[in-house]
Amino acid sequence: METFEFLAPCHFGLEAVLKREIQDLGYDVSLVEDGRVTFIGDMDALCRANIFLRTAERVMLQVGRFKAETFDELFEGIKAIPWERYIPVDGKFWVTKATSVKSKLFSPSDIQSIVKKAMVERLKTKYNVAWFSEDGASYPIRITFLKDEAVVGLDTSGVSLHKRGYRRLTSKAPITETLASALIMLTPWKGDRILVDPFCGCGTFPIEAAMMAAHIAPGMNREFVAEDWKNLIPRKLWYNAVEEANDLIQDDIETDIQGYDIDPDMVKAARENAREAGVDHLIHFQARPVAELRHPKKYGFVITNPPYGERLEEKEALPALYREIGEAYNRLDDWSMYLITGYEDAERYLGRKAAKNRKIYNGMLKTYFYQFPGPKPPRRPRQDV
Known part of the structure; x- marks a missing residue:
């Protein structure tokens, strides 16, 4: 079965706990960075990670990782990603979050705008259409910049994984x-x-x-x-x-x-x-x-x-x-x-x-x-x- 790279963000300082959890599920960890763990798996891993991981904030399908110091480089880097492999012609796609740390590109709204334009440009050519209805399934995108390296992922979880579905009532300062x-x-x-x-x-x-x-399992009573x-x-x-x-x-x-x-x-x-x-x-x-x-x-x-x-x-x-x-x-x-x-x-x-x-x-x-x-x-x- 085809394998992919998945990103699982977590609280800073707790990467080792999440790494152990992922390995206990049977998957190989390829990279541990501040606040996130990358692992290899098939689409079965995507489902199991969402349902079984207790310490991950979400599970993302990594679709691109490249260096970008200018908006032109960002545009070309996004356009080079084979989006048609992931998003169907009627798919709804948008950049739900952009973050930037120690990078030349630092405006979230500008990053979001450029990414969407580049995606549209690529998909217009691949699907041979002038516009997209976006009335199908949702494909939210998240992009993070760290030291000018962009990491692009499709968010598979939607609502953060800390929302198990059981906590209807909360205290003033609840722990997640x-x-x-x-x-x-x-x-x-x-x-x-x-x-x-x-x-x-x-x-x-x-x-x-x-x-x-x-x-x-923490995710068995919620939707993704x-x-x-x-x-x-x-x-x-x-x-x-x-x-x-x-x-x-x-x-x-x-x-x-x-x-x-x-x-x-x-x-x-x-x-x-x-x-x-x-x-x-x-x-x-x-x-x-x-x-x-x-x-x-x-x-x-x-x-x-x-x-x-x-x-x-x-x-x-x-x-x-x-x-x-x-x-x-x-x-x-x-x-x-x-x-x-x-x-x-x-x-x-x-x-x-x-x-x-x-x-x-x-x-x-x-x-x-x-x-x-x-x-x-x-x-x-x-x-x-």
Whole structure:
């Protein structure tokens, strides 16, 4: 079967997590760059990547990569791409996003305009038509410039992959589903271990953890723009990928995943979101402040996204709040804690230095993932058969 190069963007600092995910799906990674991973696969890979990848923001079919320092070079580079191979005569095509970093061409609107003109020029010649109705399937294009190199991709996902479809209700500053998944994957947590999020908000950490524990693919209950690309992808490939995802689900397992929040309305929203995700039976949500965080068992995990005070009046409350977090963690016997925050003085008020501190960009916001790993539980004795 014919193979293609696919681009999967992700949060800056989490490329290694996405690379591992892609390799676990069985595909070869050809390039890892800041904020994106390129891999090789057939059209089956396109469907499976959209449905199974937890940490990618979207999946793009790479159609061109070339250097362009002038608009003439951009025009010729785009025109040289065999667009007729991807877009049918009635296809709707437009540049949905253009970004530029450290490049001579930096105006997104001008880049978008030139790309569209060059595409029209090429397709007019190939299809021998003067104009396009564009009333068929959608083929959105994304182009990124970095140091004058243009990377052109067809967006196969449409709506960003962090929108799993379950989160109808959100908190004031929710963590995205893709980022939550990636952070959980950076910890040694597995589905048979205890996990508590004392600042669960709309429930993203507990829900993503429960979906992992039950092997529920993140994209199996949503739609993708490439489902309509019947000229490129046989419908059967999408059915096969969803069938594979259904076969893997194990939602009759036992878990100890808990989410607390001081706001009862947020707890109610989290329960509703968990129900939409099909994992409400795997999570215990409760209205409870972090000061009341307790658990009788050892070797659990706290994975959380506490407030970090974007407004001045909130900032004043942070020292006391982070002291409470530190005191609550001290009461937990042999637990691990993993905490993402933009609060620079977190370690000071938690009362301990993190074993690791990973810088992660949450959008344009610089945050830190503080890691306090606890001891590993003793190995269970082997059962003689």
